[in-house]
Amino acid sequence: MPKLIAELRARAVALGFDSFGITSTAARPDLPEKLRLALERGWHGDMDWMAETAERRSSPNALWPEAKSAILLGVNYGPERDPLALLAEKSLGTISVYARNRDYHEIIKGKLKELAGLLARRSGADVKVFVDTAPVMEKPLAEAAGLGWQGKHTVLVSRDFGSWLFLGAIFTDAELPVDAPHAESCGSCTRCLDICPTQAFPAPFQLDARRCLAYLNIEHKGPIPAEFRVAMGNRIYGCDDCLAVCPWNKFAKVSREARLRARDDLERPHLADLARLDDGGFRSLFAGSPIKRIGHGRFLRNVLIAVGNSGDDTLTSLAETRLGADDPLVRGASIWALRRLAPERADAARQDYETDEADDTVRAEWTAELSG
Structure with missing residues (x-):
């Protein structure tokens, strides 16, 4: 098994993933209650699909009862420039960093499928891949898998990539060795909360x-x-304020995936x-x-x-x-x-x-x- 995990990690890096971790699908028994409270308070707005899929979303095993392990992967989409600088240029439109180029679902899903295929071939296990298009709570699972922690702004924060990680998941019915969860490391900082407009x-x-x-x-x-x-203001798609002020971004790196870096015509439209x-x-x-x-x-x-x-x-x-x-x-x-x-x-x-x-x-x- 260690040899297989090492092979998966190496292949993940070669495919362009920047973070890799494994957790048990039962690692977060607190999720059903957290989701229930959020839905009861109406915090999901008119995203009715969140309520409609609540039972499956609340637990990986409600979505797939046979799943035992989840591999969580992150792709860095760190920007080259401060995304908040454009807010002062009122005749320009500000587009969230993640949307300034290709749809990340298209980029990540193919990579996930290739890595999941390797796992299936080597182990004979069944696998399923998810990238923000199914009722999966990727952020708390990524925290459990050691990729980072959910910050006070609810976004995953990484020591290596700040608040700029896209997440994907591979569920499998194989029982894989798990990584240690990441401790919450926001401390007393409230910058992300204070800047919210x-x-x-x-x-x-x-x-x-x-x-x-x-x-x-x-x-x-x-x-x-x-x-x-x-x-x-001039935020025409998304809002990066709470992500962009995170102090952990000082360790962030510019994305190595060219298709996730800003197109010239969408950086200052x-x-x-x-x-x-x-x-x-x-x-x-x-x-x-x-x-x-x-x-x-x-x-x-x-x-x-x-x-x-x-x-x-x-x-x-x-x-x-x-x-x-x-x-x-x-x-x-x-x-x-x-x-x-x-x-x-x-x-x-x-x-x-x-x-x-x-x-x-x-x-x-x-x-x-x-x-x-």
């Missing part, structure tokens, strides 16, 4: 997704709640260019990117909120152009953006658009009190 952490190690900008501009399907729009995208242009620009999954309408919603926060009056006409969009999500965001940038022009446009507006949420945007 929407106070999304009810307490350390707890996250209320309903207040998280990454949830709101990716998972949430409706209008961005008014109370969070100004705080959203101008809001003007993004606001002009039609559906075809959106699909073309974000082909192979996780951003494509939220669709053109939700993406424009995010861009228009950023336009409204930009203070850049050269973007005013772009907000006006979207007042007649087919998607009510886009129309509503364009009204908010126009009212923020040019109240007089918004008042004039209201006469042309409000009377014929059939969507109640869009009509409400014309009269809602502006925050900020």
